[in-house]
Amino acid sequence: MKVSVHKRAFLPLAAAAVATALAGCGSQIADPASAGSTASTGTSCVDTSGDSIKVGFINSLSGTMAISESTVFDSLTLAAEEINASGGVLGKQLQVVSEDGASEPTKFAERAGKLIQQDCTAAVFGGWTSSSRKAMLPVFEANDALLFYPVQYEGLESSKNIFYTGATTNQQIIPALDYLAEQGTTSLFLVGSDYVFPRTANKIIQAYAAAKGIEILGEEYTPLGSTEFSTIVNKVRDSKADAVFNTLNGDSNVAFFRQYKSVGLTADTMPVVSVSIAEEEVPGVGLDNVEGQLTAWDYYQTLDTPANKKFVAAFKAKFGAERVTSDPMEAAYTSLFLWKAMVEKAGSFEVDQVQAAADGVTFEAPEGLVTVNGENNHITKTPRLGKINSEGLIDTVWSSPEAVEPDPFLATYDWAKDLAK
Amino acid sequence: MMGLLRGRLGTAAGFTLGALLLLGVAPAVLPVFSLGLLGKFLCFAIVAVGIGLAWGRGGMLTLGQGVFFGLGAYIMAMHMKLADASLFGGSGVPDFMSLYGSGEVPGWWEPFRSPVVTLLAVVLIPGLVALVLGLAVFKRRVKGAYFAILSQALAAAFAVFLIGQQATTGGSNGLSGFRSFFGFDLKDPNNKVMLYLIAAVVLLLSIALARQLMHSRFGELLVAVRDQEERVRFLGYDPATIKTVTYVVAAVLAGIAGALFVPLVGIISPADVGVIPSIAFLIGVAIGGRATLLGPVLGAVSVAAAQSALSSTFPSFWVYFQGLLFILVIGFMPGGLASLPSLIGRRGKFRTAASTPALPVAPAPASPAALLKPEEEAAMPEEARR
Secondary structure, eight states: OHHHHHHHHHHHHHHHHHHHHHHTOOOBOOOHHHHTTSOOSOOOOOOOSSSEEEEEEEEOOSSTTHHHHHHHHHHHHHHHHHHHHTTOBTTBEEEEEEEEOTTOHHHHHHHHHIIIIISOOSOEEEOOSHHHHHHHHHHHHHHTOOEEEOSOOOOOOOOTTEEEOSOOGGGTHHHHHHHHHHTTOOEEEEEEESSHHHHHHHHHHHHHHHHHTOEEEEEEEEOTTOOOOHHHHHHHHHHTOSEEEEEOOTTHHHHHHHHHHHTTOOTTTSOEEESSOOTTTHHHHOHHHHTTOEEEESOOTTOOOHHHHHHHHHHHHHHOTTOOOOHHHHHHHHHHHHHHHHHHHHTSOOHHHHHHHHTTOEEEETTEEEEEETTTTEEOBOOEEEEEOTTSOEEEEEEOSSOBOOOTTOTTOGGGTTTOO | OHHHHHHHHHHHHHHHHHHIIIIIIHHHHSOHHHHHHHHHHHHHHHHHHHHIIIIIITOOOOSOHHHHHHHHHHHHHHHHHHHHIIIIISSOSOHHHHHHSOSSOOGGGGGGGSHHHHHHHHHHHHHHHHHHHHHHHHTTTOOTHHHHHHHHHHHHHHHHHHHHOHHHHOGGGOEEOOOEETTEETTOHHHHHHHHHHHHHHHHHHHHHHHHHHTSHHHHHHHHHHHOHHHHHHTTOOHHHHHHHHHHHHHHHHHHHHHHHHHHHSEEOGGGTSHHHHHHHHHHHHHHOTTSSSHHHHHHHHHHHHHHHHTTTSHHHHHHHHHHHHHHHHHHOTTOGGGHHHHHHHHHHHHHHOOOSOOSTTHHHHHHHHHTHHHHHHHHHHHHHO
16 A cells, blocks of 8 residues: 555656656667767866866876885876976976876776866876776777877787887787797797786797797796786796796786796796786886896886996986885876977977877887887887896896887787788 | 555555656766666666565565575576577677686577567566575574574675676676667667666566555564564464565566666676675665655665765775674664655654753764765655655
8 A cells, every 4th residue: 555655656757757867868770881970078177277287197096906006106207397397398398197096907997088178188097907908998099089008018009099019019029939949049938927918928929939949848827916827837947848828917027926936846946937026016026036037028127228327327316315216107107208309399389299209219218229110009028038047137138229100900920910800 | 544645645645746756857868878877776776676675575685685685687688699599699608608618608698689588587586596595594483583594695696606707697797889779779779768668667566565555454464574573474374475575576686787787887797786786786775764655766776876875986995984884784774765754753852841951872873964965855855755
């Protein structure tokens, strides 16, 4: 009895509510051809009238990635300060709006939307994990805004709204394989965390190995954050591979290297090439566990270039002498200067003009001269193999003779034809 | 009789006011971006309505609503991916599948090409999973902590499963990059407003549903099962059925919320469905007041809004703050903020009766409440109205 009375009270209200909702319909996609180009709603709200310009930094300052990403935030902050001290961009001081991605892709997408739509920033810098980039990509494309992504990644991507200032695979993984092959490596064991970067990297390594006659003796994955490696380490030892290619990320490296050492494997008996361990991660993994092991990056703190000396000195002066600089930090630092150079070449903060001006823009980065490739929005980089020394820094043991053109889809490699369909 | 009438009128008035605020005032006042954010919070609120029923009224501490939320979300995301692929790509194969997978759409994706199947599945699949699970668990009289652990393990397993299926679920990247929603262009701000309105309407409907359930004989039985399960059984009812039905309702609400979340937010990933988000759903409910009708809704919205507002300014502080708030509420205010008025009322009486120094209970919740000024203000009129 009571129930029916209530029901009657609610029904008309509910009906009215549904009607209201349906009245608000917008455009439907009728013609797919035009749909792609439907004027993006992001009619830019960037304010260029004052004597400052807003830029956004988006990094995980909390969650599992905070330990890595906060270092990128620091170097971005340094770059912004240096640019402001030298007169800003087009005479405007940078006003930084920073957002926390909280190590969650969804958060990155949401916060990127805020930086573009609510804060009206002229460009956004940051992101680390592939999932954070994949989450932000549609946001930047839909709003026609700019993201500068500073971390090495798995390639197979290109967006006119993202500038990739970290290495793509032909600037990190393939040179590392070339180096191993040159050293006489004939067999490899692949160990990685279970997410898109290691899986794609290993797909590339498999194709490379098949073409160059290198034997892959095993391919093992563990969930991100996993610390149980005894089975894998035993498999690695029993495989008697010439070397291990390590795409583990984060805390897993600590457990992996500790257990690797405990079964008697060393850098001399079976070297491990890591692509996610930089200067910043060495103390965490434990210098004892990784000393002498190999890394593949495009930048090391020990590089002897004038720009690097200046960068390292400025960073230590600002954040403390005990702090180190790493490849992603350098790529982030570089990204802000590249944007500045693009804007100054374009003479405008407008996204389409910056995009048009991007091709051929150069910057004397700590890693050496980098040039933007306007076709795929990546930059030239100089691949370097490094060896972790007794101080926990990384010495260059091999360096590409010249900067390598970015080739995210590996179009120039015959053996990679089937990878990017 | 008078009280009954006033209650009914009050409810209708409250409902109308809520509908006016959500459907009229908010879209008129808020910019599209904030409206999208609010829409996301409303999705959490829909989940919270279900948790309020299952946990607050039914005593089932469900730590795994992320599973049902994720099922609804992934079903919707799969449909949107497939629809986009045939609308824009022509090939009918979602982009990530050709990048990381075999380039072929797996068989179990195919049914979700159909919009009708998708809409049905969003409701039926979470409901069915909950039904099977509920029957298996409650018929065996698994309850309390065992049920909580089981539901949480399920959420953990679900997230691990999704991460492992890079080629078919997008792995840890999840599914994102949607461009259309049942043929509507997602770039169009009008359509974003429409999505928000749909979420708001669904929330209002789910509140109405929860109220009907609470005030029905079924709702009274549910409370009885929560408080004295054995006695209900002796009276000839089957507590397992009552619990299962409630669990299914909560799961269906979570599934619908997930399906609305995807077009509003533009991404679903394992990080949104695992253990942590499942617990996060609960925090809002607990803080708001789990056994009340509006407590879970207001709690979920305010916690999500506070997180959005505070987490960027104090990234690491937020987690501790949220934890502290949760502990304080559970420890000193088990009824949540919804019980604040009666707590204050009681304290006032104590003070006049005997001017004892403040009870240890009172000042503790007062401090987080002071920190939470805007939320409190948002919560108070609602409470006063009821």
